[in-house]
Amino acid sequence: MKWSIQRKAPLFVTILLLAVAIAQLSIGYGEVRQSSRALADTRLRFVDSVLVQLLTSGPAGARVTAIAKDTAIVTFLRSGGQRGRAQALEALRRVTSDTASNARLELRDFSGHLLMSTGQFAFADSVIASPGTDSARIGPLLRRDTTLYFGIAAATAASRSEQGGGIVQQVARVGLNERTRRTLTGLSGGELAFLLGNATGDPWTDFASIVPAPPQRVRASTTPTRYERDEIKRVLAQAVPGTPWMVVTEVPSRLIIAPARAYLRNMVPIAALIVLLGAVLARWGSRLFTTPLRDITTAAEAIARGQLETRVHVRRDDELGSLARSFNIMADQVSRSQHRLEDEVAERTQALQATNTELESFSYSVSHDLRAPLRAIHGFARILLEDHNAQLDPEAQRLLGVIDQNTRRMGQLIDDLLAFSHLGRTEITTRTVDMNALTRTVADEIRRIEPERNGALDIQIGALPVARGDRDLLRQVMSNLLQNAAKFTRGRPSARIEVGSRPDGKETVYYVKDNGAGFDPRFADKLFGVFQRLHSTDQFDGTGVGLAIVKRIVQRHGGRVWAEGQVDQGATFYFTLAEGH
Numbered sequence: 001m002k003w004s005i006q007r008k009a010p011l012f013v014t015i016l017l018l019a020v021a022i023a024q025l026s027i028g029y030g031e032v033r034q035s036s037r038a039l040a041d042t043r044l045r046f047v048d049s050v051l052v053q054l055l056t057s058g059p060a061g062a063r064v065t066a067i068a069k070d071t072a073i074v075t076f077l078r079s080g081g082q083r084g085r086a087q088a089l090e091a092l093r094r095v096t097s098d099t100a101s102n103a104r105l106e107l108r109d110f111s112g113h114l115l116m117s118t119g120q121f122a123f124a125d126s127v128i129a130s131p132g133t134d135s136a137r138i139g140p141l142l143r144r145d146t147t148l149y150f151g152i153a154a155a156t157a158a159s160r161s162e163q164g165g166g167i168v169q170q171v172a173r174v175g176l177n178e179r180t181r182r183t184l185t186g187l188s189g190g191e192l193a194f195l196l197g198n199a200t201g202d203p204w205t206d207f208a209s210i211v212p213a214p215p216q217r218v219r220a221s222t223t224p225t226r227y228e229r230d231e232i233k234r235v236l237a238q239a240v241p242g243t244p245w246m247v248v249t250e251v252p253s254r255l256i257i258a259p260a261r262a263y264l265r266n267m268v269p270i271a272a273l274i275v276l277l278g279a280v281l282a283r284w285g286s287r288l289f290t291t292p293l294r295d296i297t298t299a300a301e302a303i304a305r306g307q308l309e310t311r312v313h314v315r316r317d318d319e320l321g322s323l324a325r326s327f328n329i330m331a332d333q334v335s336r337s338q339h340r341l342e343d344e345v346a347e348r349t350q351a352l353q354a355t356n357t358e359l360e361s362f363s364y365s366v367s368h369d370l371r372a373p374l375r376a377i378h379g380f381a382r383i384l385l386e387d388h389n390a391q392l393d394p395e396a397q398r399l400l401g402v403i404d405q406n407t408r409r410m411g412q413l414i415d416d417l418l419a420f421s422h423l424g425r426t427e428i429t430t431r432t433v434d435m436n437a438l439t440r441t442v443a444d445e446i447r448r449i450e451p452e453r454n455g456a457l458d459i460q461i462g463a464l465p466v467a468r469g470d471r472d473l474l475r476q477v478m479s480n481l482l483q484n485a486a487k488f489t490r491g492r493p494s495a496r497i498e499v500g501s502r503p504d505g506k507e508t509v510y511y512v513k514d515n516g517a518g519f520d521p522r523f524a525d526k527l528f529g530v531f532q533r534l535h536s537t538d539q540f541d542g543t544g545v546g547l548a549i550v551k552r553i554v555q556r557h558g559g560r561v562w563a564e565g566q567v568d569q570g571a572t573f574y575f576t577l578a579e580g581h
Contacts, residue, residue: 013282014275021271028267033260037234040256041224044236047192047249055196055240055247064136067091067105068154077107077156081115092118110155138243141174141196143203146210148174174205195248199239214248226253296327308335378407428470428556435464435478435510438471439499442479446486456493457486462500465508467577473553474577480546481512481573488516488571507576515570519563527563550575 067073076088092105107116139151174196197204197213204213213219214235218227224236235250295312302310311331312324381403389397443459450457459482467474482497489495498513519527528551550573554561558578565571 007286009286010279010282014279017275017278021275025264025267025271029260029264032263033257036256036259040234040251041236043192044224044234044249044251047194048236048238048247051194051196051247051249052238052240055245056242062136064152064154068136068156073107074156077109077115080109081107085116088116089118092116138245140198140200140244141203141205143210148203148205148210150174174207192249192251195250196245197248199244199246218248219246292321292324296324299327299331303331303334308338374407374410378404381407428473430468430470433467433469433471433474435467435474435501436461438475439464439478439482442475442482443499445479446482450486457489457495457497459497460499462498464499464501464510467508469557469577473556477550477553477575478512480550484546484573485512485514485516485571488518489514490516492516504576509574509576511572511574513570513572518565518567518569518571520567521565524563524565528561547573 070091072084072087072091075084088107092107105118106114108114136152136154139153141148141150193206195204195206195211195214199219202213204211212229214229214237215227218225218235219237221237224234226232226234232253233250234253234256235248237246237248239246292312292315299310299312308331311328314321314324314328381400384392385397385400385404392400439461443461446459447457478499482499485497486495489497492515496515499511500513501508501510503509528547551561554575554577559576561573561575563571563573
C-alpha cells in the first residue's frame with residue numbers, strides 16, 4: 001500500500017517521539033534505580049556501623065573487667081573459694097540486681113571449676129578467658145531453646161603461676177532495649193532489618209526470634225550483595241571487632257526499585273501525553289504543508305488529461321504559495337502553447353491532407369497514364385512475336401522477348417505500388433480471425449500455383465491462436481510471407497516451410513520459417529523497405545514490395561515485424577498483433 005507524505009510524516013514523527021520517550025524512560029528508570037541502590041548501600045553501611053558501635057561500646061565488658069579487679073573477688077579467687085565468700089557475693093550483687101532474668105555472674109578457677117554464681121541463667125561449663133589477658137573476652141552466641149546468650153569473661157591474674165586466681169564470667173541474653181531499637185529504626189527509615197550471629201554460622205537472630213544464618217558468600221562479602229530468604233534482599237555484612245560475631249543489615253529489593261517504579265508511574269503518562277501531542281501536531285503540520293502540494297498535483301494531473309484551464313487557488317504567501325503562483329504561470333504558458341500548437345497542427349494537417357490527396361491523384365494518374373503506353377508496348381511486342389515471328393531473325397526475337405518480359409514486370413511494379421499506397425487509406429474492420437483456417441487456405445493456394453513442386457514443397461502448420469484484426473489484410477500478410485518462403489526455397493530439392501506461434505509475455509508471436517536461400521543478417525533492416533531486394537532478379541523474381549506491405553499491415557494492427565536468417569540456412573519472419581486488433 002502506497003502512503004502519502006501526509007500520512008507518513010505524522011507516523012514518522014510519532015515513531016520518533018515514541019522511540020525518544022522509551023529511551024528517556026529507560027535511561028531515567030536505570031538512573032533512578034542506580035541512585036536508589038547507591039542510597040540503599042550507603043544506608044546499609046551506615047546502619048551496620050552504628051550497630052557494630054552499639055555492640056562494641058556496651059558496658060558489659062568493662063563491668064566484668066572491673067569485677068575481676070575488685071579486691072574481694074581477687075581475695076576469694078586466690079584463696080580457691082576458701083576465704084571472703086560473703087564479701088565476694090556482695091560484690092557480685094552490687095554489679096547487677098536482676099541476675100535471675102537478665103544475666104548470671106560466675107567465679108571460676110582457671111580449670112573451669114565453678115566457685116560461686118549469682119542468677120538462675122545457667123551457663124555451660126566452659127571458660128572463654130585465660131590468664132594473660134588484660135581485657136574481657138566475648139564468646140560466641142549460644143542457643144537454649146528460643147533464647148540466645150553469650151559469655152563475657154575476664155581473668156584476675158596474669159598467669160596460672162601467680163598465687164591462685166580465677167576467672168569472672170558473665171552470661172547475658174541477646175537483645176536490644178526498646179530505646180536502642182527505636183534509634184536504629186529511625187536511622188534506617190523503618191525499612192531495614194538487623195541480624196546478629198556467629199561469623200562461623202548458627203545461631204542468628206533478628207533481635208525478635210531465631211533465624212537461619214545467611215549464606216557464607218554473604219558473610220564473607222565486604223560489599224553489598226543480594227540473596228533470597230523470604231524475598232530477594234540487598235544485604236551488607238560486617239564483623240563486630242573483639243567478638244566472634246557479625247551483623248548483617250538487609251533491605252528488600254522491592255524497596256530499592258520502588259522509586260524507579262514510581263518514576264515510571266509518574267513519567268509514563270507524561271511521555272504518552274507528549275507523544276500524543278506530538279502526533280497531533282505532526283498531523284496538523286503535515287496537512288498544512290501537504291495540502292497545497294496535493295492541490296498542485298491534482299491540478300497537474302488535470303492539465304495532463306487535457307483540462308488546460310485548471311489552476312491552483314493560492315492561499316499562502318510563503319514558499320508554497322510562491323510555488324502555486326509559479327505553477328499557475330506555467331499552466332498559462334502551457335495553455336497558450338497548446339492552443340498555438342493545435343492551430344499549427346490543424347493547419348499542417350489540412351495541408352498534409354491536401355498534399356496526400358494530390359499525391360494519391362498523382363499516383364493514380366501516373367499509374368493510369370503509365371498503363372496505356374505500357375499496354376501498347378506489350379501488345380505490339382506480342383503481335384510482332386506471334387504474327388511476324390518467321391520474318392524476324394533470332395536476335396530480334398530475343399529482344400522482343402526481353403521487351404515482353406520487362407513490360408510484364410513494369411506492370412507488376414505499378415500494381416504493387418498502387419496496392420501499397422492504398423493500404424494507408426484502407427479502413428480496418430476488426431473481428432476475430434481463425435489464423436489456422438486462414439493459413440491453410442493460403443497454403444492450398446500456393447500449392448495450386450506451383451503444382452510442379454507438389455512433392456518437393458512441404459508446408460507444416462502448427463497451432464495458431466485466434467487473432468483480432470482485419471481478416472483480408474491478415475490474409476495478405478500470411479500470403480505474402482508464404483509466397484516469399486516458397487520463392488526462396490525453389491532451389492531446394494526438399495523445401496520445408498513451417499508456420500507456428502509462441503507466447504512472449506502478453507504477446508503471441510507468429511512466425512513463418514523456411515530452409516531456403518536465407519539472407520545476410522547485416523542487411524536485415526532493408527528487408528521491409530519498398531523496392532528493397534537482397535537478391536538479383538536473375539536469381540529470384542519479384543518487385544521488393546511484398547514485405548513492405550506486410551510491415552505496413554502489421555503496424556496498422558499495432559504490432560511489429562522482424563526477421564532472422566543466415567545465408568543458405570533459411571530465414572524466419574516474425575510478427576505480432578496488438579491486443580484488441
